[in-house]
Each structure stands twice: as C-alpha cells, then as structure tokens.
Amino acid sequence: MSDTLVRIDDLKVHFPIKSGLLFDRTVGYVYAVDGVSLTVRRGETYGLVGESGCGKSTLGRGLLRLVEPTSGAITFDGTDVRSLKGEQMRLFRRRIQMVFQDPMSSLDPRQSVESLLVEGLKAHGLHKNKAEAQKRLRSTLDSVGLPASALSKYPHEFSGGQRQRIGIARALVLGPELIVADEPVSALDVSIQAQVVNLLGDLQESLGLTYLVIAHDLAVVRHISDTIGVMYLGALVEEADGDQLYERPLHPYTRALLSAVPIPDPRVEDRRERILLAGDLPSPANPPSGCRFRTRCPWSQTRCAEERPELRVFDDSGQRVACHFAEDILSGELRPHEVHAQLVRPDAGHTPDVGNELIVTRTDLPAP
Amino acid sequence: MPLLDVRDLSVVFQRKGTAPVKAVDGVSFTVEPGQTVGLVGESGCGKSVTSLAIMGLLPRRGNKVTGEVMFEETDLLTLRPQELRDRRGRDIGMIFQDPLSSLNPVIPLGVQVAEVLERHQGRTRQAALKQARELLDAVGIPDPARRLKEFPHQLSGGMRQRALIAIALACKPRLLIADEPTTALDVTIQAQILTLLKELVDDSGTALVMITHDLGVVAGLCDTVNVLYAGKVVERAGRHQLFREPRHPYTDGLLQSVPRLDVDRGGRLHQIRGSVSDNIPWPEGCAFAPRCDRVIDDCIGDTVPLEPTRAGALRCTNPVPREVPV
Numbered sequence: 177m178s179d180t181l182v183r184i185d186d187l188k189v190h191f192p193i194k195s196g197l198l199f200d201r202t203v204g205y206v207y208a209v210d211g212v213s214l215t216v217r218r219g220e221t222y223g224l225v226g227e228s229g230c231g232k233s234t235l236g237r238g239l240l241r242l243v244e245p246t247s248g249a250i251t252f253d254g255t256d257v258r259s260l261k262g263e264q265m266r267l268f269r270r271r272i273q274m275v276f277q278d279p280m281s282s283l284d285p286r287q288s289v290e291s292l293l294v295e296g297l298k299a300h301g302l303h304k305n306k307a308e309a310q311k312r313l314r315s316t317l318d319s320v321g322l323p324a325s326a327l328s329k330y331p332h333e334f335s336g337g338q339r340q341r342i343g344i345a346r347a348l349v350l351g352p353e354l355i356v357a358d359e360p361v362s363a364l365d366v367s368i369q370a371q372v373v374n375l376l377g378d379l380q381e382s383l384g385l386t387y388l389v390i391a392h393d394l395a396v397v398r399h400i401s402d403t404i405g406v407m408y409l410g411a412l413v414e415e416a417d418g419d420q421l422y423e424r425p426l427h428p429y430t431r432a433l434l435s436a437v438p439i440p441d442p443r444v445e446d447r448r449e450r451i452l453l454a455g456d457l458p459s460p461a462n463p464p465s466g467c468r469f470r471t472r473c474p475w476s477q478t479r480c481a482e483e484r485p486e487l488r489v490f491d492d493s494g495q496r497v498a499c500h501f502a503e504d505i506l507s508g509e510l511r512p513h514e515v516h517a518q519l520v521r522p523d524a525g526h527t528p529d530v531g532n533e534l535i536v537t538r539t540d541l542p543a544p
Numbered sequence: 545m546p547l548l549d550v551r552d553l554s555v556v557f558q559r560k561g562t563a564p565v566k567a568v569d570g571v572s573f574t575v576e577p578g579q580t581v582g583l584v585g586e587s588g589c590g591k592s593v594t595s596l597a598i599m600g601l602l603p604r605r606g607n608k609v610t611g612e613v614m615f616e617e618t619d620l621l622t623l624r625p626q627e628l629r630d631r632r633g634r635d636i637g638m639i640f641q642d643p644l645s646s647l648n649p650v651i652p653l654g655v656q657v658a659e660v661l662e663r664h665q666g667r668t669r670q671a672a673l674k675q676a677r678e679l680l681d682a683v684g685i686p687d688p689a690r691r692l693k694e695f696p697h698q699l700s701g702g703m704r705q706r707a708l709i710a711i712a713l714a715c716k717p718r719l720l721i722a723d724e725p726t727t728a729l730d731v732t733i734q735a736q737i738l739t740l741l742k743e744l745v746d747d748s749g750t751a752l753v754m755i756t757h758d759l760g761v762v763a764g765l766c767d768t769v770n771v772l773y774a775g776k777v778v779e780r781a782g783r784h785q786l787f788r789e790p791r792h793p794y795t796d797g798l799l800q801s802v803p804r805l806d807v808d809r810g811g812r813l814h815q816i817r818g819s820v821s822d823n824i825p826w827p828e829g830c831a832f833a834p835r836c837d838r839v840i841d842d843c844i845g846d847t848v849p850l851e852p853t854r855a856g857a858l859r860c861t862n863p864v865p866r867e868v869p870v
C-alpha cells in the first residue's frame with residue numbers, strides 16, 4: 177500500500193462569467209483554483225488555509241468532483257478520479273466524505289437524525305438489513321459522543337456543537353477513508369470548537385482516517401494538521417509541516433498571515449511585530465500577472481510582475497514555496513519596501529442583493 | 545469620574561405568548577476617559593443587546609430595559625429620542641460587525657460622512673465634503689476624492705469598515721462602541737483595521753468599548769476586560785491580570801481551550817463540557833454550574849453575586865485558586 181492517498185496535479189477550476197440577456201456569452205473566468213499540486217499521505221491531516229475567496233472550498237469540491245475541474249489530475253489510492261463515470265463514480269464517492277461549516281444548513285431540518293443517516297447508507301447500497309443498519313447507526317453515534325436517543329430527534333433540537341457531531345456522524349457512517357472537512361469548527365463557539373477538534377483527533381486515531389481540513393483559522397489548522405498548505409488567489413504559495421511553517425515562514429504572504437493572527441496572551445501581543453498588508457485580495461477573475469501576491473507584497477521586484485513563481489522545494493526540510501526571492505528575503509538581503517493599497521472592487525458574487533437590484537433598475541447610478 | 549457608568553443594566557425580551565427572555569441580567573461596568581474596555585463572551589451571552597441598550601437602539605416594543613447608563617452626568621436611558629440621537633454621533637460613535645447594514649446603500653459615501661458633520665457640527669455641505677475627504681484619507685481609503693462619490697457596495701468589506709470608522713469618528717466622540725468590528729473580515733484585513741482603530745483612539749483620546757468573542761483581539765487591545773456569561777459579567781480584570789491569572793472557571797476554561805498559534809502542536813485541547821444552550825432558561829445560582837469542574841453546593845440555588853476583588857470583580861463561589869508564590 178502506497179503512502180500517498182491523494183495526489184492532485186496542476187488542478188484548475190475556472191468558473192465562466194456569463195453575460196448578455198439573449199446569448200449566454202462567456203465574458204471571462206473566475207480563476208478559483210489555478211494550478212494546485214499537492215499530495216496527502218495516508219493517515220495524515222492536511223490543512224489548507226487562506227483568506228476568503230482564495231479557492232479553498234473549490235479545491236475541496238473539485239477533489240470530489242462536486243464541481244468539475246477544468247484541467248489537471250486527481251489520483252485517489254491509485255484510482256484516476258477524473259476518468260470515473262456514472263455508477264463507478266457513485267460507488268467511489270463513499271470513500272471520500274465531506275463535513276461542512278454550518279451544520280444546520282447542511283442538514284435537512286425535516287429529517288430525523290435516523291433518516292439522515294439511513295439515507296446515506298441506502299444511497300451507497302450499505303443498507304442490507306434493518307438490524308445491522310441500526311447497529312451501525314448506534315455505534316457511529318456513540319463514536320461521535322451522542323446517545324442513541326438522538327436518532328429520533330431533529331436537527332433543530334441540538335446545539336451547534338451537537339449538530340456538527342451529527343454532520344460528522346453522517347460522513348462516518350459510510351466508512352470513508354478520507355474526510356474533507358470544510359471549515360468544520362468556524363461556526364462554533366470557542367468552548368465548543370475544542371470539543372469538535374478533539375473529536376476529530378480521536379476519530380482519526382481510532383479509525384485511521386485521513387483528513388483534508390479547510391479552514392481560515394491558522395491557529396486551529398496548526399493544532400490539527402501534520403502538513404499545512406497556504407493558498408492565495410487560487411494557488412498554493414507555501415507548504416510545510418506546522419512547526420516548520422510557524423518557525424520559518426518563507427513566503428511573504430505566510431509571514432503576513434502569521435503575524436496577523438491575534439494571540440490570546442497580552443505579553444506576546446505587546447511584543448509582536450506585525451507585517452500589515454496594504455489593500456485587499458485582488459479579484460480571482462482578474463489576477464495580477466506574474467506572482468499573484470505582488471500587488472501587496474512588501475518585497476516585490478520587477479521580475480515578480482513578469483514571471484509566475486513556481487511552487488518549488490526550498491531545501492531538505494521538504495518545505496515548498498512559490499516566491500522568486502525566498503532565499504534573499506530569509507537572509508535579510510532583500511529589504512521590504514512600502515506598498516500602496518490598490519483598490520479592489522468586490523466580486524459580482526459578493527455584491528449584496530440590494531446592490532444588484534439597484535444596478536439593474538436604476539440607470540442613474542454608476543455601474544460597479 | 546468615569547465617562548460611562550453602566551449600572552445594573554437588564555434587558556428582558558417579551559413577546560406575547562412566549563416566556564420572557566432575560567438577555568442581559570444586571571450588567572455593570574465603567575469606562576474611564578480614553579480607556580479601552582472589552583466585553584467578551586460567546587455567542588448569545590448578551591454583548592450586542594448590552595451595546596444596543598446603552599445606545600438606545602433596541603426596538604421600541606417587546607423589551608424592557610432597566611438600570612442606569614450614566615454618560616458623565618446624564619442617564620442615557622431617561623433621554624427623549626431626539627436628545628439621544630444628538631448624543632449618538634456627537635458624543636458616542638459606534639461601529640458594527642456588518643458595515644453594509646449600517647451604511648445607506650443608495651447614498652454616496654461622501655454624503656454619508658458629510659451629513660454627520662452637517663448635523664452635529666453645523667458645517668456647510670461643501671466644508672463637510674472637504675472634511676469627509678480628509679477623514680477617508682485618515683482611515684486609509686485609497687484615492688479618497690474619488691471614493692466620496694461611490695456607493696457602499698462598490699467597496700470591499702475592509703474598505704467599508706474603514707468608511708464606517710470614519711463616520712463614527714467624524715465628530716471626535718469621546719466614546720466609541722465597536723461591536724465585533726472585525727469578525728466578518730479576513731485576518732490580514734482584521735489586523736489592518738485593529739491597528740487603525742488603536743492608532744485613532746490613541747491619538748484622539750477616545751474611549752473604546754470593544755465587543756468581541758475573540759480573546760486574541762482583547763489581549764492586544766483592551767485595558768480592562770469584562771467576561772460575560774449568560775447575560776452577566778462573571779469576571780473583570782486588567783488584561784494582563786486576566787490572562788495571567790484567570791479566576792473564574794469559565795474564563796480559565798476558555799483560555800485553555802483556544803488553540804494558540806505560538807504554542808507547539810499539542811495533544812488534546814482542554815474542553816469545557818456541554819454547551820450554553822443545554823441549559824436555557826439560565827438556572828438560578830451560577831449559570832455556569834452545569835458545565836463547571838469546580839461546582840460545589842453553594843453554586844446552585846442562590847444567586848452568586850459579583851464581588852469586587854483586588855484585580856476587578858468576580859462572580860464565583862469556588863474560584864480557581866491564586867498561584868501561591870514560592
């Protein structure tokens with residue numbers, strides 16, 4: 177059995193931007209995921225971090241082919257996932273399960289917990305007989321720390337943390353090998369977050385699961401991950417094991433990200449140096465040329481606008497970084513300079529409804 | 545004399561046919577001029593309702609507010625709506641989590657900033673617009689002259705929050721209330737906004753009430769911290785004291801349960817058992833008792849009072865012992 181469970185090669189997911197009333201003309205693309213390569217080892221937790229809109233969820237969904245990738249290769253346990261068709265794909269899906277951020281919105285409020293779980297079993301042909309299924313449901317609930325009496329209840333009867341346990345149970349009951357958890361704790365209060373983080377850890381240990389955890393909270397990701405990948409605007413900019421990433425961040429974006437995370441200790445906070453980034457994340461529909469980070473990078477040089485840095489292995493530690501000047505920045509040879517904020521327009525997708533209404537109905541207002 | 549003195553503030557929501565909900569239960573705290581005071585606690589503990597009650601922004605019907613909110617000599621709770629509106633914006637500014645809901649979507653940004661200056665400082669439109677441009681510049685919005693004519697939806701979340709800060713600070717209020725001002729933002733944008741806020745209040749001497757669920761934000765920003773649980777203040781202390789030596793089991797548990805970026809990947813996180821919603825309506829006695837590791841008989845039944853301590857205040861019958869110096 178090979179050590180690698182998932183291999184993603186130069187994966188791209190581009191969403192067409194349509195326009196026109198009569199003709200569905202494609203006027204551009206959102207480069208949500210734009211050339212990501214990574215491997216996840218069996219039994220490890222791979223954490224993906226990055227800011228809102230950088231393509232984390234799209235990468236996770238592309239891996240399961242919940243959105244069809246534009247190009248690139250996905251290999252899961254030796255199987256070429258992108259070539260699977262129909263029934264094959266359906267059977268394959270059982271092996272990778274997803275856990276979502278908001279347990280309430282991903283659970284059908286009219287279904288009891290039992291019917292939610294049974295539904296999954298049936299869909300994957302795992303519902304052989306009732307007694308056996310019941311046994312399976314009970315042991316799954318037990319493993320996520322819920323009593324068997326939960327079976328007859330409905331999602332709204334549970335607290336946020338308990339609902340997330342149900343979300344995890346729904347994934348677990350199918351006996352997956354990989355769990356893709358998209359922001360599994362970010363909707364939860366701190367005291368409940370710890371319960372769910374611990375639960376995920378316990379389950380990994382007892383069931384030998386592999387996790388791809390997607391989250392924007394770097395402290396949570398560092399706690400649970402063996403390997404961390406940092407994404408910026410559709411691409412990985414750095415990858416390392418958690419301690420290494422914290423001890424020696426190489427990419428300017430990782431440095432800024434690490435320095436921005438508040439630490440609940442006044443003694444540390446008072447002594448911290450922050451690298452404040454100018455401006456906002458550029459739109460993934462219109463990414464900068466060359467290095468995507470260059471518009472906000474305090475170390476950027478002319479070359480950064482001309483040539484896109486590849487994600488390369490930096491040294492024997494295996495740490496990977498996508499920056500032309502990582503060595504010079506690390507040694508201090510290259511000094512940071514001032515950056516002026518560039519104005520970034522919010523994406524159409526992020527425009528509030530009222531804004532859209534206005535644009536359509538009021539010609540006296542300027543277009544966005 | 546404190547700038548703001550909130551005394552025994554309670555808010556009860558009541559709708560016909562439903563049991564009354566006591567969202568805020570006897571909250572007291574003070575804010576000295578120029579001081580930054582934190583209100584921290586988890587979702588539903590009453591942070592926002594407290595701030596809305598202070599500002600007189602709760603809906604007119606369906607709730608009952610009791611207690612006193614002294615702003616210098618005046619009890620804000622006794623003011624008529626018009627007087628209160630004058631105070632807001634002039635003496636007290638506010639910033640909310642979602643800047644879009646507090647900005648008017650159909651009015652250009654410049655006009656929104658200018659209107660505050662016209663209303664409270666009697667500026668002409670032209671003078672106000674000029675000052676508005678300076679304000680947008682001061683909060684770090686690029687090319688402010690052009691931004692004046694733009695609408696809120698044309699700006700990113702971080703830029704909108706900057707605009708809101710410009711509006712809140714336009715009249716140099718003595719108090720600023722910020723309710724989760726960075727919760728909806730990415731962490732690098734949060735760092736920008738918090739740095740900006742800190743600079744602005746330091747420079748102008750404005751007092752700040754910072755409402756957040758993020759202990760990290762509090763650690764870097766607040767002079768004094770009030771920890772809320774189930775509508776009550778359970779602990780108050782200076783930030784160094786609170787983080788070094790939390791006395792309330794809830795504060796202590798909370799601090800231990802957050803994963804820290806600067807600490808090596810450990811094994812399991814400390815966890816507080818159960819959840820807040822396991823026990824609504826909040827029980828008599830200590831509301832934290834059902835989840836507390838240190839619970840004793842005295843915690844159940846009688847109300848546990850908030851008692852002054854050397855560090856601040858504490859509402860607990862069996863607090864975490866002080867570390868004894870060796």
Ligand SMILES: Nc1ncnc2c1ncn2[C@@H]1O[C@H](COP(=O)(O)OP(=O)(O)OP(=O)(O)O)[C@@H](O)[C@H]1O
Nearest residue numbers: 191206208227228229230231232233234235460525
């Ligand atoms: N179905 C879709 N059609 C068009 N664009 C999309 C679609 N799904 C995502 N996008 C866009 O792709 C980009 C990446 O989105 P994605 O949801 O992957 O980001 P994310 O990193 O998960 O962000 P968040 O932290 O906010 O969840 C965004 O600009 C988003 O608007």
Ligand SMILES: Nc1ncnc2c1ncn2[C@@H]1O[C@H](COP(=O)(O)OP(=O)(O)OP(=O)(O)O)[C@@H](O)[C@H]1O
Nearest residue numbers: 557565567585586587588589590591592593594757
């Ligand atoms: N208009 C209302 N009517 C009835 N109950 C309300 C109303 N507004 C708030 N509540 C209740 O009051 C309690 C406190 O709410 P509040 O919004 O102050 O919490 P919070 O501490 O700000 O939480 P969060 O961190 O989620 O913002 C909650 O239980 C909430 O359901």
Ligand code: SF4
Nearest residue numbers: 467470473480499500
């Ligand atoms: S490649 Fe250039 S712009 Fe990109 S991170 Fe490195 S120095 Fe900055």
Ligand SMILES: [Mg+2]
Nearest residue numbers: 232233234358
């Ligand atoms: Mg996402």
Ligand SMILES: [Mg+2]
Nearest residue numbers: 591592593724
């Ligand atoms: Mg709130």
